[in-house]
Amino acid sequence: MAQIVGAFCVPHTPFFPWRVETEGPTCQTAQLFAEVKKHFDAARPDLVVVFDTDHLNTFFFDNLPIFAVGVADGFKGPTDEPRGGMKVYDIPSHAALATHIRRQGVDAGFDISLVQEFSVDHSVAVPLYFLTPDFRTPVIPVFISGHVPPLPKARRCFELGRAVRNAIESWPEPLRVAVIGTGSISLEVWGPKIKRGTSDGVPAPDWVTEVCGYLQNSQIDRLIAEATEERMQAAGSAGGELLNIIAMLGTIDNTVPAYLAPEMAHGHAYGAWRGN
């Protein structure tokens, strides 16, 4: 049977690959990703499931699912020209397992959209750039609508994580699966809460500290109770990306992190959790 061998949270800031290429392995971004990658590599995953919020690239206002699973043999990304430049990769996937995840999810009461022809933006490609840099590990994206209200409830996203876990653990291949939840905890992008002269800002640093406290102390019910749409939106237009981290937590038994580092300048958290 497939098993979840580790769970991780990382940000996906578009220019981070460029920054690390420019500033080298001693810069803070490189160091934080390297810490997570140590845990990621130690888990020896064969496949990655990533909970992700697309930035109106994979989806648009013509069709904006609350939950969706990418079911394909592969897909391209990033297709949104991340600042500083990034190659467009061919990312392999696993259509049969993705189909199973959707089937099990629907059976568990989650109305998950089917997406068979798609590309992804920086929000999937940047985490992979750092964690699976050869882009050979298959990746199944599970999309959560975290930017455009109404947002799904935090409890619902956690339970979606549970359903994805049950699907993985009922899959007959002996695959080692890593789960990533990617996003910011507080970040405004091009909205009114940005810092003058830049594209973004961190409107709610206190919320980042509070969320990281819940993560560090494994207070998941408290985190879910506090992560209302109102609070996540007050934390910026990307604040709902916290839902990806909450869904990731739903896939594991032991929610005490093996590694956790807040990064306040961008409203991020880098974390690693053990598998089941």
Add this chain to the structure above:
Amino acid sequence: MSVYALNYLFRETLRDHAFRAQMKSDPAAAIAKYDLTDEERAALLSADIGKLYDMGVNAFLMGYLCRFELLGLTPDLYYDRIHTSKRAAAGK
């Protein structure tokens, strides 16, 4: 429905490089084919970011105008203009 058209054309500045180039060289011609109201067209051509935001345009998409240096926008101008928005003043 035409906020949809505004959002759509902002995203086209990312996806369609010929459109992006025309938005630089002749923005009025570039947007001519889109189904916009006169008010929307005027707000767009004058890069009235505050007004566009009040019309309900998505900020991620509107940011492409600044990122691709369209309609004379700079990050400082963008910041100043989005703060003329009533929606922004209400903290949303």
